[in-house]
Amino acid sequence: MKYTPALARLIDALRCLPGVGPKSAQRMAFHLLERGRDSAGRLGEAISVALSDIGHCSRCRMFTEGDLCSICGSAQREAGQLCVVESPADVVAIEQSGGYKGRYFVLMGHLSPLDGIGPEQLGLDQFERLLVAGEVREVILATNPTVEGEATAHYLGELALKNALRVSRIAHGVPVGGELEYIDGGTLAHALAGSTAVS
């Protein structure tokens, strides 16, 4: 069957979403047109408003509608602590943990030489300017414990050390509620290497 041009365009556009193939895209399109015309209108409007209003925070690269994001703009946050993460989702995860009171820097990715992703794509000029500006005293490297994340952390750490800042890497280890028997050797090795004194 041939779709009408507008329908074909809608289905094609929906396929840009992660995990959506031709079949799901068709189901979504039919749903929006059959039963969800109001919500489809809201969705369309929300997307266009988001696209025109949301940009990156000029300090940390997090998504924001103003010049600074709510965290960078808040007087309650510790300006001397900077936690570097790979994605906005990581900021949300750390915020939910509730234990961190400093600011962030969002790389929007990690160094991935084989995909051609280098320092330019990660906004490292901006990162260096932040370090040089003098407000930051401590950098916490919270990139993922993958090889790319480690390579990124290593490089960012060097930059921070060059600016005579305190640098730490988040600990990797045994998950809360985990059982040692079922933990892979790599995680265990990290956990043992990073074990802390009992006082």
Added chain:
Amino acid sequence: MKSARRVWLTPAYLLHQYAYRDTSRIAEVFTREHGRLSLFARGARAPKSAFRAGLRPFQRLLISWVGKSEAGQLTAAEIEGDFTQLPAPRLMSGFYLNELLLKLTERFDPHPQLFELYSRTISAMTAGHPEEAQLRRFEKRLLEELGYGVDFSRTDAGERVVPGGFYRVRPQRVVMRCEAEAPEAVPGRSLIELSDESFENVDTLRDAKRILRASIEACLDGRTLGSRVVMKSLHRREQA
């Protein structure tokens, strides 16, 4: 090899991986017996995936898969031997080795010796052996394995290279004697040491890097190495 429907626990390294759908990955692996191939690792990004810890670059693995040729399904990935973690300052060099294998080897073309060389190189870099020498040895033997090896101990006229002479080297296996002042003249001593894979001398290392890089460039046929671009860019920043 192409018709293998089920392969059990064969030695392999993960070279690179791409996200696929919501929770899966496409893994580019280099195996000892079957060469380089792509496999689907279903659910590899899911929180409880069995592949999560094992499927890491620079870790020697034993992997199993089902399916013919392209698009096989990875069914198991276990760590073979010790848990290996390439130290962070050496990861960039590791990415470079992986990219060389990805771009210069053909799919389903087994190179058991190259596989063992890669394995030894990773182990040596993990153990802290001088990095440059490991990289140059790998590049030289990779070229030999791919059929682009050069006998650096003789000129193309069959004359023995002498330590005191100067030579011009072309990417595709031509070595000829030239004047010391000639542009890009390479001292014979560097060529002899490169031929013997003796990389203790700084000058030899520098000359070997230039010669091998030109040969690799010729094999790449116009394609660029992302890892080299990124490394250069990082280096520029470090100098700044």
